[in-house]
Amino acid sequence: MIKITDPSKCCGCFACVSSCPVGCIVMTRDQEGFDYPVADADLCVGCGRCDSVCPMDRHDYEAEPFAAYAVRFDEYLAGSSSGGVFPALASSVLDEGGCVYGAVQKSDMKTVHAEASDMAQMEAMRGSKYVQSNLYPVFEDIREKLQMNRKVLFSGTPCQIAGLDNFLGKSYDNLLTVDIACHGVPPPGLWERYVDSLEKEAGKKIVHVDFRDKSRSWRHYRMSIRYDDGTVSYSRRDNNPYLSLFMQKMILRPSCYDCRFKCGRSGSDITLSDLWSVSDLVPELDDDKGVSGVFINTVKGMHAFGSLRPAFVQEVDPDKARSCNSGFSSDAEVPAARDEFFKGAYQTPDILAHMKEYVVKEPLSRRIWRSVRSLLSKIKRRILV
Numbered sequence: 001m002i003k004i005t006d007p008s009k010c011c012g013c014f015a016c017v018s019s020c021p022v023g024c025i026v027m028t029r030d031q032e033g034f035d036y037p038v039a040d041a042d043l044c045v046g047c048g049r050c051d052s053v054c055p056m057d058r059h060d061y062e063a064e065p066f067a068a069y070a071v072r073f074d075e076y077l078a079g080s081s082s083g084g085v086f087p088a089l090a091s092s093v094l095d096e097g098g099c100v101y102g103a104v105q106k107s108d109m110k111t112v113h114a115e116a117s118d119m120a121q122m123e124a125m126r127g128s129k130y131v132q133s134n135l136y137p138v139f140e141d142i143r144e145k146l147q148m149n150r151k152v153l154f155s156g157t158p159c160q161i162a163g164l165d166n167f168l169g170k171s172y173d174n175l176l177t178v179d180i181a182c183h184g185v186p187p188p189g190l191w192e193r194y195v196d197s198l199e200k201e202a203g204k205k206i207v208h209v210d211f212r213d214k215s216r217s218w219r220h221y222r223m224s225i226r227y228d229d230g231t232v233s234y235s236r237r238d239n240n241p242y243l244s245l246f247m248q249k250m251i252l253r254p255s256c257y258d259c260r261f262k263c264g265r266s267g268s269d270i271t272l273s274d275l276w277s278v279s280d281l282v283p284e285l286d287d288d289k290g291v292s293g294v295f296i297n298t299v300k301g302m303h304a305f306g307s308l309r310p311a312f313v314q315e316v317d318p319d320k321a322r323s324c325n326s327g328f329s330s331d332a333e334v335p336a337a338r339d340e341f342f343k344g345a346y347q348t349p350d351i352l353a354h355m356k357e358y359v360v361k362e363p364l365s366r367r368i369w370r371s372v373r374s375l376l377s378k379i380k381r382r383i384l385v
Ligand SMILES: Cc1cc2nc3c(=O)[nH]c(=O)nc-3n(C[C@H](O)[C@H](O)[C@H](O)COP(=O)(O)OP(=O)(O)OC[C@H]3O[C@@H](n4cnc5c(N)ncnc54)[C@H](O)[C@@H]3O)c2cc1C
Pocket: 079, 080, 081, 082, 083, 084, 085, 086, 087, 101, 102, 103, 104, 111, 125, 126, 127, 128, 129, 130, 131, 132, 133, 155, 156, 157, 180, 181, 182, 183, 184, 185, 186, 272, 273, 274, 275, 292, 325, 326, 327, 328
């Protein structure tokens, strides 16, 4: 029976919860706001399934990608976080009568994995949600669809791909898995407190959050929040404590500081990322609108990617495509103030002030350099066009 004694040994993938034959495991929120499985010993029948599907010790992949590409889909650029490759893959699976699973934001601003069987439903999956998503009961749905011979695209973090793989216990030709480069996920508990505080402060309800509003810049992280009265507020990373703490790696899940699944270790067919080294690799695309770095990990992934028709595609060196990207770098150091931050986070009456206290301002030189790079990209693009 699963028992989590060290939180860094559970990535929260839901494989155990989804596998229990008597349904006696529930995800339970801890003091940091993350969800962990807790089994009811009175109901447990001792089958051992939960332990055997857990990917933390039982998932050994070590794949070097076959190839990497710089890619952009013009038609999906605006609503997607990088170059819009995910909606293009989704469209191709849906065209074949398949279904797509990805992370969506519900009307209460909670992030969950959901199914889409047409492009209208898929729309909500576009864009990064910087909070850990709830996967229950998606794994069982996926197995059912696969057994019915439906084509399935599952997208998620590398640990979610590994969890699904262990849950299924066998490979399916009709399953395509796509993970995102991932430097970690923040807790749903903190996100919910943050949303609640913003709503109280504004005196109105939030109806949509774009964690990565690219309308001005792909490089400068900016969040946009739409309220029920139609107003929208924008905040850049430097004046948004949630984005700042996420980028500072202060609020990541303990397992993210020693991740076993990123960098080609999830077993996914394709990995999608931001191509931060765009200015070196494809200067003609360096216009601050977003470019994807796509890594092809399997033959199945190569076939799926080969069927797409992007506006721009160019093969690039995988090592260079991974550079300058914390989603591929070795694991983050646990910030010294992390424990202290979480100890105070759920007791304080003013979570916004508490979060601001722990933000480390980016050095001015770095912010200026980023602005200069954005400007240079735009000038270079004008010269090249
Ligand atoms: C928490 C998080 C951390 C990330 N860290 C990095 C990083 O360090 N480096 C990097 O290059 N890229 C990172 N990304 C991924 C990147 O920003 C893009 O999402 C990715 O390149 C796909 O972009 P796209 O334009 O092809 O598709 P988009 O249309 O933006 O598609 C978004 C995709 O991300 C999935 N997704 C969104 N939110 C979540 C979530 N909370 N949990 C699981 N899946 C989710 C959706 O299901 C969909 O497949 C991160 C994304 C998230 C959610």
